[in-house]
Amino acid sequence: MADPTSFVIKPILDFVINTTTSLIKEEYSLVHGVKEDIENLKSRLTSIQAVVEDAENKQVNDPRLKDWLGKLQEAASDAEDILDTFATKAYLWKQKQKERIFKSLPSKSKTSYKRDAAQKIKKLSERFDRIAQQKEDFHLDIKVNGGETVSPSYTGYFVDKSDVVGREDDKERITHMLLSNEFDKEGDVSVIPIIGMGGLGKTTIAQLVFNDNRVSGHFESKMWVCVTSQFDLTRILKETIQFHSKMKLDDNSTSHLQSRLLEYLVGQRFLLVLDDVWTEDYLKWEPLRDLLKQGAKGSRVLVTSRITKVKDIIGTQPPHLLSYLPEEECWSLFAKIAFKGDSLSSQRLKVLEDIGREIVRKCKGLPLAVKAMGGLLRGCVDDVNKWRQIQSSEIWEIEDQNSGNDKPKILAILKLSYDHLPSHLKRCFSYCSLFPKAYTFHKEELVKLWISQRFIQAQRRGTEEETGIAYFDELLIRSFFQVSVIEVRIFFVNNKKY
Known part of the structure; x- marks a missing residue:
């Protein structure tokens, strides 16, 4: 998990840039002395936006960069408040002007409102100008406009069978491939790829198979790792060991992790699911494959991927090509x-x-x-x-x-x-983008954070907490959240069970 004190600025910055764009488009900024400052502000924000993603990734190892992001976050939060207030006042002033024209009343001067808005936005522009200049000290990589990045969606092994419709034939075929000794070979591991485009249900089928009682009874140990676009060997090793041992590891040494994994694999018939694999580089897969071959005869690796070439790079058995439902x-x-x-x-x-x-x-x-x-x-x-x-x-x-x-x-x-x-659910869900990838949300904790951000207004017959839980449940029903497994860990201290 990312450092809890790390800054995640991009969503706030995106919001502020969208606000400036909206102000210019709606011509609220045509108030004399304000339009030019808003356009300058947008220009500064856009230049910062191009490098902020790289800054967020590098802040852990650079205290100066982290301090810069802290200043940027504070400025972006202030900008959000100031621009929102300006937009509201500009809109109200325009509405009053329309009413006065309709009623043939003398127009009220806008001098005070104009001067106050112009001064605040001008100061904002100057503030971001200084921040934009400081970014040059860090040699950050620029994200090209229109560049597309893949944001991994980490998965767990739990699935509610009552929510699954169809796929019985797919499940049975893959289960047979896992349990059959047809492809067993001493000193090797059998790798079965499930291939299909995004959204077809590859992960769901893997979850169904992983939780099947026949599969659980056949293998001495089972492990699940979500790989995603970055085939990070160290992370894969670490999560495989943690899944097997049910204990958190702080060790990030690849060689130590390899040695630790071998302790678990040697002589054991295991099942490892590598969900959402993207790599087409055999050299990245080879070190992990060599470790997995040390397991007992009959061990299996089940791989899900939307990349057809993965079956040639990783697979040892014929792939299961998933068709449309x-x-x-x-x-x-x-x-x-x-x-x-x-x-x-x-x-x-x-x-x-x-x-x-x-x-x-x-x-x-x-x-x-x-x-x-x-x-x-x-x-x-x-x-x-x-x-x-x-x-x-x-x-x-x-x-x-x-x-x-x-x-x-x-x-x-x-x-x-x-x-x-609905707008109240949009804001709550968008807030979740501030959290690190692979973050597991706990309902009560997330609701408290929503409340602290003033996203929740209590209903007449309920508290803010009850309303927030209702928001969460509604997002869950709409498939914006996915239920994750709840692990219950039992350990002993002085012969007492905890």
């Missing part, structure tokens, strides 16, 4: 989420089913897209217009540039789901 199973998944057991008249059900089936067809067999759409329409059975709005959204016309066919972009579909969140 059949339409009827997609509909069952969608209906299970969207209708949540609501009692509907046959006429209303028929209308919603016709619209819903069309939405499902447009998801093109992608379970993740189906879940997102089901979550988006959950609790909206009385709002037929919203169902029709989703059905006719332009998002369905976007093609997947990677696949070269008419499969909808999964990220575009998920953004559609986000865009339709």
Whole structure:
């Protein structure tokens, strides 16, 4: 986990830049003496934004850089407050002017409001100018506009079987490959790749297999590691050992970790799941493969990846190529989420089913897209217009540039789901981007943080905590959070169990 005192500035900076863009676009900044300062402020912010991601990554080993980010965070927070206040006052002033024109009343002077806003924004611009100059001392890498980065979404091994629809054949085939001795070879490890595009359910199938009683009884130990785009051998070794031992490690020495892992693997028939593998570099995989070969005959490695070449780099057994979920199973998944057991008249059900089936067809067999759409329409059975709005959204016309066919972009579909969140849930969910990758949220702790940020207004018959928990549960229902396993660890001190 990242240092808890590390600064994460990018989301705040993005918000401030979007605010300046909106002010210029809406022409609130045409108040004399303010427009130019807002444009200058945006220019400074944009130059800082280009390097802030690299600064966040490097701050741990550079106290001066960390101090610079602290100043930047403070300035960005102040800018957020000042610009928000300015936008509100500008809007109210314009509305009053319209009312006065309509009523033929003399216009009220804006001199005081204009002068105050101009001074504050000018000072902000100068402040960010100094910060922008200081960044040159750190030789930070610039992120090119339009550059696309892959943000890993870390997964755990837990899955609620009642939420899974279909995939029985896939699960049984992979289970057979894990349990069969057909490919067993002394001094080697059998690697089974599950290959398919994002959103098809590769991780879900791996979770189902990992938790199958037959699999648990067959292997002496099981381990799960989410790899993602960076094939970091040290992290993989560390997480594999931690999963096996159920103990946290502070050791980051690759050689020590290799030695420790061998202690567990030698003579043991194990199952290791490497979820979400992206690497196409054999040299990165080879050191880990050599360690895993030291396990007992019959050991297995199950790999999930959207990169077809991974099966040639890592796989030793024929890959399981995951296909799209059949339409009827997609509909069952969608209906299970969207209708949540609501009692509907046959006429209303028929209308919603016709619209819903069309939405499902447009998801093109992608379970993740189906879940997102089901979550988006959950609790909206009385709002037929919203169902029709989703059905006719332009998002369905976007093609997947990677696949070269008419499969909808999964990220575009998920953004559609986000865009339709109520504003109070949007803010709460956006706040979560401040946390490190692979962070496990605890409901009560996150709610307290939301309250401290004043994101939550208590309902008439509930406390802020109760309202916040309701917010969290709503985001969970809409598939914006994923349930993670809760580990219960038992240890002994002086023969007493804890």
